Ligand code: B12
Ligand code: SF4
């Protein structure tokens with residue numbers, strides 16, 4: 550099977566992007582990652598610091614790995630101009646069905662299709678795959694597979710979809726013609742610094758380095774124990790996740806709205822969540838009724854209540870300063 554045929558299968562299985570990288574370690578990426586961990590920019594996400602060698606070496610994930618198939622799905626939605634009173638905005642990626650579930654189904658179907666090309670069972674290549682949660686540096690291998698370049702905001706940016714796409718990967722023993730792009734030590738953003746300037750908490754420390762402990766996405770989703778008041782005050786209209794450093798990026802203007810029916814708002818919580826509805830919930834069951842099957846099941850009700858309270862407090866403060 551050649552790379553072209555494989556990519557056709559990926560597109561017909563619902564992926565918007567597909568690229569191939571050699572299953573080899575990327576030394577510079579390993580160094581970058583280890584420094585990031587040493588600086589404690591991962592905060593309480595201790596699972597990230599376990600066995601860093603695995604993250605940048607696919608052969609440690611699958612014996613005799615030859616290729617990494619990097620896949621992307623566009624999830625873009627327009628934002629409404631007005632946020633309803635007492636409501637908070639949900640990051641775009643989380644508004645429809647949980648992308649992990651959507652992608653997992655697509656990957657399973659894709660592998661079934663690939664296997665059809667190998668008649669004898671003995672001849673079947675092996676596959677291991679992950680969506681986000683694998684011990685794998687998805688953006689770095691996404692760049693190596695030619696899906697885009699890594700911008701100052703540390704997002705992987707594609708010509709057609711900007712950074713509005715989610716990544717997943719299949720590591721395989723199948724030898725495929727690689728796209729293998731050279732990663733540049735500098736970002737390709739030129740003089741632009743819009744994301745760095747727009748980040749409300751100053752979480753973009755330097756080009757491609759994010760201090761998670763200051764990032765609103767981390768603070769609202771990844772259950773840190775305590776959030777400093779100064780940071781809370783910068784949450785703005787966000788109640789779950791944050792899209793600001795993507796929103797301002799000029800390379801994100803061209804992305805068309807996602808065509809994937811599972812990312813439609815009817816399949817999830819949609820663009821806004823009513824903060825009072827969250828605060829009045831009495832148990833996880835009630836929270837699950839609202840969020841089951843979506844990415845919002847990651848934080849527990851306790852932390853979503855905290856997010857809701859921060860949102861209402863900020864709206865109250867804004868109102869006060871508007872009244873002056
Ligand atoms: C932990 C994590 C987070 C953390 C830390 C983010 C960060 N920037 O590191 C937090 C919770 C803050 C977070 C937030 C978000 N995340 Co996140 N996150 C991850 C996760 C699980 C691991 C990322 C990681 O390892 N970070 C450590 C840093 C050091 O690695 P890195 O950012 O990947 O950077 C690599 C490259 O930049 C490269 N590199 C940089 N410079 C150079 C230079 C050279 C020469 C070379 C060779 C390489 C190189 O090396 C780095 C590796 O060391 C990945 C999934 C995965 N398995 O990879 C998703 C992922 C990165 N997240 C994603 C998304 C969508 C988001 C949010 C937009 C969600 C939201 N709307 O709220 C925000 C965006 C914040 C931001 N600007 O990064 C997507 C990104 C898709 C894309 N197009 O880029 C991913 C890939 C998930 C997915 N499956 O699609 N996230
Ligand atoms: S997601 Fe928000 S808080 Fe995090 S780096 Fe981007 S703009 Fe800053």
Ligand code: SF4
Nearest residue numbers: 700701738741744798
């Ligand atoms: S906003 Fe500017 S600096 Fe930031 S990623 Fe986009 S092009 Fe690069």
